[in-house]
Amino acid sequence: MATKILIADDEPNIVISLEFLLKREGYEVIVAHDGAQALERIRSERPDMAILDVMMPRRNGFEVCQDLRQDPEFKDLRIMMLTAKGRDTEVSKGLALGADVYMTKPFATRELIAKVKALIERV
Amino acid sequence: MGSRAKLILAAAVGCAFLLAVLLATGAVIGAGLEGEEHALFSAVLERRLGAVLMVVLVACVFLFLILRATHEFLVLPAARAAEEASAMLEEPSTRLSCQGNSELLALIAAVNRLAEQRQLRDKDIEATIRAANVAAEADRNRFAVLMSELAQGVIVCNMDGRVLLYNRRARALFAGAAGQGMAALGLGRSIFGLFDRHLIAYALENINVRRGAHRHFVAVTESGRLLRVLVAPILEAGATVAKGEAPEAASGLSGYMTMIEDMTETFDSESMRDQLLQDLTESSRGPVGNLRAAAETLYDYNDMSAEDHQRFLTVVRDEAEGLATRVETAARTFAAVLKSRWPLEEMLGADLLTAARSRISDRCALEASIEDVDAGVWIKVDGFSMLQAMTYFAARLRDEYQIHEVKLRLSRDGAMAHIDLIWSGVFMSTETVMQWELDALTVAGESSPLTVRDIVERNGGEVWFQRDHASYRAFFRFLLPAISAQDAAVTAVGVALADSRPEFYDFDLFKGEETGLALDDRVLAQLAFTVFDTETTGLEPSAGDEIIQIGAVRIVNRRLLRHEAFEQLIDPRRSLPPQSTKIHGITAEMLAGQPPIAQVLPIFRAFVADTVLVAHNAAFDMRFLELKEAATGIRFDRPVLDTFLLSAVLFPNQETHRLEAIAERLGVSVMGRHTAVGDAIVTAEVFLKMLPLLADKGIRTLGQAREASEKTYHARITY
Numbered sequence: 001m002a003t004k005i006l007i008a009d010d011e012p013n014i015v016i017s018l019e020f021l022l023k024r025e026g027y028e029v030i031v032a033h034d035g036a037q038a039l040e041r042i043r044s045e046r047p048d049m050a051i052l053d054v055m056m057p058r059r060n061g062f063e064v065c066q067d068l069r070q071d072p073e074f075k076d077l078r079i080m081m082l083t084a085k086g087r088d089t090e091v092s093k094g095l096a097l098g099a100d101v102y103m104t105k106p107f108a109t110r111e112l113i114a115k116v117k118a119l120i121e122r123v
Numbered sequence: 124m125g126s127r128a129k130l131i132l133a134a135a136v137g138c139a140f141l142l143a144v145l146l147a148t149g150a151v152i153g154a155g156l157e158g159e160e161h162a163l164f165s166a167v168l169e170r171r172l173g174a175v176l177m178v179v180l181v182a183c184v185f186l187f188l189i190l191r192a193t194h195e196f197l198v199l200p201a202a203r204a205a206e207e208a209s210a211m212l213e214e215p216s217t218r219l220s221c222q223g224n225s226e227l228l229a230l231i232a233a234v235n236r237l238a239e240q241r242q243l244r245d246k247d248i249e250a251t252i253r254a255a256n257v258a259a260e261a262d263r264n265r266f267a268v269l270m271s272e273l274a275q276g277v278i279v280c281n282m283d284g285r286v287l288l289y290n291r292r293a294r295a296l297f298a299g300a301a302g303q304g305m306a307a308l309g310l311g312r313s314i315f316g317l318f319d320r321h322l323i324a325y326a327l328e329n330i331n332v333r334r335g336a337h338r339h340f341v342a343v344t345e346s347g348r349l350l351r352v353l354v355a356p357i358l359e360a361g362a363t364v365a366k367g368e369a370p371e372a373a374s375g376l377s378g379y380m381t382m383i384e385d386m387t388e389t390f391d392s393e394s395m396r397d398q399l400l401q402d403l404t405e406s407s408r409g410p411v412g413n414l415r416a417a418a419e420t421l422y423d424y425n426d427m428s429a430e431d432h433q434r435f436l437t438v439v440r441d442e443a444e445g446l447a448t449r450v451e452t453a454a455r456t457f458a459a460v461l462k463s464r465w466p467l468e469e470m471l472g473a474d475l476l477t478a479a480r481s482r483i484s485d486r487c488a489l490e491a492s493i494e495d496v497d498a499g500v501w502i503k504v505d506g507f508s509m510l511q512a513m514t515y516f517a518a519r520l521r522d523e524y525q526i527h528e529v530k531l532r533l534s535r536d537g538a539m540a541h542i543d544l545i546w547s548g549v550f551m552s553t554e555t556v557m558q559w560e561l562d563a564l565t566v567a568g569e570s571s572p573l574t575v576r577d578i579v580e581r582n583g584g585e586v587w588f589q590r591d592h593a594s595y596r597a598f599f600r601f602l603l604p605a606i607s608a609q610d611a612a613v614t615a616v617g618v619a620l621a622d623s624r625p626e627f628y629d630f631d632l633f634k635g636e637e638t639g640l641a642l643d644d645r646v647l648a649q650l651a652f653t654v655f656d657t658e659t660t661g662l663e664p665s666a667g668d669e670i671i672q673i674g675a676v677r678i679v680n681r682r683l684l685r686h687e688a689f690e691q692l693i694d695p696r697r698s699l700p701p702q703s704t705k706i707h708g709i710t711a712e713m714l715a716g717q718p719p720i721a722q723v724l725p726i727f728r729a730f731v732a733d734t735v736l737v738a739h740n741a742a743f744d745m746r747f748l749e750l751k752e753a754a755t756g757i758r759f760d761r762p763v764l765d766t767f768l769l770s771a772v773l774f775p776n777q778e779t780h781r782l783e784a785i786a787e788r789l790g791v792s793v794m795g796r797h798t799a800v801g802d803a804i805v806t807a808e809v810f811l812k813m814l815p816l817l818a819d820k821g822i823r824t825l826g827q828a829r830e831a832s833e834k835t836y837h838a839r840i841t842y
Binding site for chain 2: 011013014016017018020021024055082083084085104105106107108109110112
């Protein structure tokens with residue numbers, strides 16, 4: 001079964017690229033356009049990994065991450081957070097709330113793919 | 124006993140003594156004589172008695188003459204010297220006259236030398252005092268200038284938080300904070316009316332007395348201004364805190380100073396810059412991220428389908444376009460911020476023209492003259508850059524069109540001023556000269572990255588080229604913001620205030636108040652008073668008459684603070700009887716648009732807070748206030764003194780206690796009567812003159828004054 005990755009971002013222009021890249025790497029991709037939808041789809045479709053943008057309508061990336069980490073069911077879910085704010089304080093906050101990797105926009109696509117692969121292959 | 128009586132007494136005593144000696148001699152000779160010796164003695168005595176008595180008489184006369192001479196030569200000069208000496212005590216410039224015997228003369232000379240010394244010493248002391256006073260006055264003036272010129276607000280308080288000093292800037296910062304026509308800031312008022320008590324208490328607690336350090340806090344005024352406040356301790360005179368002593372917050376402090384900076388504008392422009400910076404960095408991350416991901420994907424996966432390819436190209440185009448717009452907007456906003464930081468100064472337009480004329484003549488070697496100047500025009504510009512712009516234009520006119528004479532003209536057009544640089548004879552195309560304003564400035568080797576257009580924009584103005592065919596002249600017109608006449612008036616008022624040197628400080632308040640005493644037991648002279656007066660539509664508050672004006676001044680520490688006045692017209696919400704206008708001169712038009720009483724009373728109550736109220740015939744004014752209590756919920760429960768009743772206490776036999784009559788009796792000049800503030804000032808001056816007279820009658824405390832007032836017949840009048 002192919003590894004399933006959820007992309008949650010309200011900006012379609014980044015979703016286009018992420019979706020294309022991940023599919024080309026052979027992953028199955030599902031998309032959510034806000035935080036609440038992301039939580040729903042994660043609960044119903046059980047992806048292996050979630051890529052969450054911080055700034056999203058309804059529930060932001062931090063809230064989604066925190067919710068997931070409080071549920072033992074999702075302790076193995078890999079979480080990557082993306083943000084447009086490059087502040088160190090935010091990186092610390094994301095990692096403290098349970099994100100595995102934190103990436104700041106604009107990122108290099110190759111680096112993103114490398115990080116996704118590393119996370120998926122983590123035992 | 125007079126000296127003459129002493130002389131007569133001495134003479135009488137001398138004569139009696141001579142007589143007694145004679146009798147004693149006779150008795151000694153006669154005693155023990157027997158028989159014929161006795162008879163012989165008696166016969167001799169009988170025969171020579173007349174001669175003996177004569178000798179005695181002559182001896183008495185000689186004695187008297189000797190005594191009188193002694194008296195005149197020794198006693199009288201000493202007595203006269205004593206009288207002159209006592210006169211000298213009154214008038215130090217007189218001296219003892221030199222007469223009498225040599226011993227007395229020596230004494231008189233010594234006394235005169237002493238007097239001389241004393242007079243010299245007095246003169247020295249006087250001169251020293253005068254010099255000290257002059258120095259103190261000079262210090263005071265320097266201090267007043269320093270305080271009023273400071274860009275920061277300064278407020279000094281004693282430990283009770285009572286204001287001892289404030290400067291003009293502090294007053295401006297808080298003016299209107301508590302309402303129109305009054306300020307929350309005043310001598311003797313509490314600083315906690317301006318700042319939260321906790322902010323100050325916290326700052327004071329954390330001040331390390333030993334190091335004389337200070338603390339900052341940030342506060343917001345009622346009108347929404349953002350203030351940065353520095354609190355610094357003021358040590359007691361002579362108080363030094365020994366090393367190693369525990370730095371207790373209150374020990375050795377007599378008060379503290381707060382220095383206040385208005386950060387509102389700085390903060391606004393800084394937060395705008397922050398916002399811009401954020402726009403350009405953080406907010407660009409998303410779009411740049413989208414762009415980068417799309418571009419890299421396009422580059423790395425050139426085998427993608429045509430449809431995918433198209434989608435990525437669209438992303439690249441849209442994001443690039445969005446970014447371009449963002450950068451453009453940010454640049455424009457940043458320019459606006461920069462412009463707002465350009466330091467514009469207010470100057471007389473004529474001064475700028477004079478400077479421009481000499482600069483153009485010097486730098487461009489052409490004839491410049493001033494044609495026409497409206498001398499009353501003030502402008503707000505950066506003078507130097509404007510001079511650069513004008514000189515640059517003049518230089519190009521000379522270089523490119525051989526123009527050797529320019530004229531300058533200044534006029535006003537509404538909110539703007541026109542400055543024209545005029546020449547005649549040569550016309551050039553509009554396109555040519557409009558290009559000049561876009562070229563970087565270079566005049567006589569000096570160059571600048573700015574263009575005339577930049578300069579004009581930063582000065583908030585415009586510039587254009589215009590022709591006047593009728594007179595064969597052309598000119599560049601600079602349109603610059605003028606300052607309104609109103610602003611100029613404000614400046615003038617500021618200057619007038621500086622001249623009259625308002626007294627914004629009273630260091631006697633440092634001592635603090637006698638706390639723990641009931642208000643009634645406190646000495647009148649140490650209380651703070653609000654002296655007020657009202658103008659009304661009529662004399663019957665119960666029959667619907669209303670207050671139309673309240674005026675008040677404050678007395679703190681026996682000083683009338685004219686600059687801390689309250690003056691407010693009030694819309695009575697009823698008709699104004701024409702006969703009342705004759706008294707107070709207030710017309711219905713003046714009252715239109717004024718606030719109603721319900722809005723004014725809360726502000727007035729804040730103004731009178733913590734003071735004793737004083738009014739002339741206070742029962743009348745208080746009745747109006749009382750009648751409003753039910754409707755407004757504002758209660759005036761501060762103690763009240765009435766100069767009308769106090770006059771009855773002081774002058775029980777006078778027929779009238781009208782304000783004019785009392786003022787005349789006490790030597791107070793009456794000016795501006797029948798405006799509320801005018802009457803309040805007269806009442807306050809009368810009240811101040813009454814205080815020592817009351818003290819003479821043993822009336823010193825508030826309680827005593829109230830009691831004495833109540834006992835007068837007039838206290839029974841009610842309204």
